[in-house]
Amino acid sequence: MSTSPLTALRALPLDVLRRRHSTKWRAYPDDVIPMFVAETDFPLAEPITGVLTDAIAIGDTGYTPPDPGLRDAYAAFASRRFGWDIDPARIRSTADVMMGVVELLRATISPGDRVVIAPPVYPPFAICIPEAGGVVEEVPLVDTGAAWQLDLLGIEAALAGGARAVLLCNPHNPTGTVHSRESLAALADLAAGFGAVVISDEIHAPLVQPGIGYTPFLAASTTAAEVGYAVTSASKAYNLAGLKCALMITASDRTTAVLRGLSPEVEWRTGLFGALAGVAAFSPESDPWLDAQLVTLDENGHLLGDLLAEHLPLARYRKPDAGYLAWIDLSAYGWGDDPARHILAGARVALHHGPEFGTQGSGHVRLNFGCSPELLSEAVTRIGSLVGR
Numbered sequence: 001m002s003t004s005p006l007t008a009l010r011a012l013p014l015d016v017l018r019r020r021h022s023t024k025w026r027a028y029p030d031d032v033i034p035m036f037v038a039e040t041d042f043p044l045a046e047p048i049t050g051v052l053t054d055a056i057a058i059g060d061t062g063y064t065p066p067d068p069g070l071r072d073a074y075a076a077f078a079s080r081r082f083g084w085d086i087d088p089a090r091i092r093s094t095a096d097v098m099m100g101v102v103e104l105l106r107a108t109i110s111p112g113d114r115v116v117i118a119p120p121v122y123p124p125f126a127i128c129i130p131e132a133g134g135v136v137e138e139v140p141l142v143d144t145g146a147a148w149q150l151d152l153l154g155i156e157a158a159l160a161g162g163a164r165a166v167l168l169c170n171p172h173n174p175t176g177t178v179h180s181r182e183s184l185a186a187l188a189d190l191a192a193g194f195g196a197v198v199i200s201d202e203i204h205a206p207l208v209q210p211g212i213g214y215t216p217f218l219a220a221s222t223t224a225a226e227v228g229y230a231v232t233s234a235s236k237a238y239n240l241a242g243l244k245c246a247l248m249i250t251a252s253d254r255t256t257a258v259l260r261g262l263s264p265e266v267e268w269r270t271g272l273f274g275a276l277a278g279v280a281a282f283s284p285e286s287d288p289w290l291d292a293q294l295v296t297l298d299e300n301g302h303l304l305g306d307l308l309a310e311h312l313p314l315a316r317y318r319k320p321d322a323g324y325l326a327w328i329d330l331s332a333y334g335w336g337d338d339p340a341r342h343i344l345a346g347a348r349v350a351l352h353h354g355p356e357f358g359t360q361g362s363g364h365v366r367l368n369f370g371c372s373p374e375l376l377s378e379a380v381t382r383i384g385s386l387v388g389r
């Protein structure tokens with residue numbers, strides 16, 4: 001087991017990053033600083049590099065076996081990191097989180113059923129619900145001025161009006177909100193009361209900052225375990241999105257029967273490299289790397305606040321409790337509904353477009369700070385230079 005000390009993680013140099021083939025580095029020309037899509041600029045955790053290098057050396061590029069060790073690895077990770085005990089037999093894999101969400105929705109709703117989402121939220125939520133035959137019903141997050149919260153009264157009204165499912169983002173993208181155990185348990189009670197299900201996307205869970213206190217939805221209460229499905233992956237926390245592997249998790253006999261009823265094809269689509277990398281990521285040997293990344297992200301989240309105060313003092317930003325995505329309100333600058341367009345054109349920084357997260361995203365941008373402090377400073381300085389121009 002690695003004995004690396006807990007230190008911050010350093011991003012790879014820009015010239016190395018520009019050799020990457022992923023969307024983040026190929027979508028725009030080289031004069032643009034890419035801070036839009038959720039990929040990070042850090043070197044991979046060593047256990048992951050090791051397992052993938054070994055696999056390439058022996059041409060181990062075939063199909064994923066029925067149990068590559070992922071379920072046990074994730075159950076051990078969840079117990080170690082979240083204090084959550086899950087039965088590995090109640091887990092199945094698939095290619096990615098959104099595929100898991102679509103397949104679980106298909107299995108739990110009927111065509112035309114309404115599914116609640118809480119915008120501003122990860123844009124593919126509004127795409128995958130129709131893909132599964134559902135209809136999106138928006139119950140926006142409530143901004144208290146100090147935090148974002150689920151609108152439980154609004155969700156109750158939606159369920160009372162016939163919505164059959166809630167697609168939860170826990171932690172929430174783009175605000176980085178970690179929902180409280182109480183609100184999750186209350187959501188579970190509402191779902192149970194109206195015979196609905198909750199599908200909880202927990203892809204950002206390994207990136208909750210220490211001391212915040214994270215509750216996986218299925219662990220919120222015995223009712224949550226009855227009504228909920230969780231979908232997660234190592235892909236955000238360990239930057240493995242291209243390897244195609246995610247986990248669907250249940251915690252009751254009824255939901256496990258639904259999970260087991262999914263077509264074998266759903267599991268067959270799991271990428272072998274994703275499974276191998278996922279086992280390595282969730283192993284205790286990768287914990288020092290994850291802890292170091294959390295330190296770096298905490299520092300970057302604070303640095304972003306300082307940079308905004310200096311260069312864009314009218315920006316509204318709250319440091320996220322989880323992850324590397326910052327939700328920033330730039331409406332005071334009068335850069336229109338979609339400031340990311342103005343910023344790309346004038347500052348050559350690519351941010352995620354706020355309005356894609358819902359109408360609440362008007363005047364907002366989402367910025368990915370999973371990068372070096374130098375690049376973050378350069379980006380915010382460039383954006384700041386647009387002020388008054």
Ligand SMILES: Cc1ncc(COP(=O)(O)O)c(C=O)c1O
Nearest residue numbers: 038096097098122173201203233
């Ligand atoms: C909340 C959320 N869910 C899902 C995904 C995508 O995951 P996958 O590539 O496994 O579908 C992302 C990617 O950023 C995300 O933020």
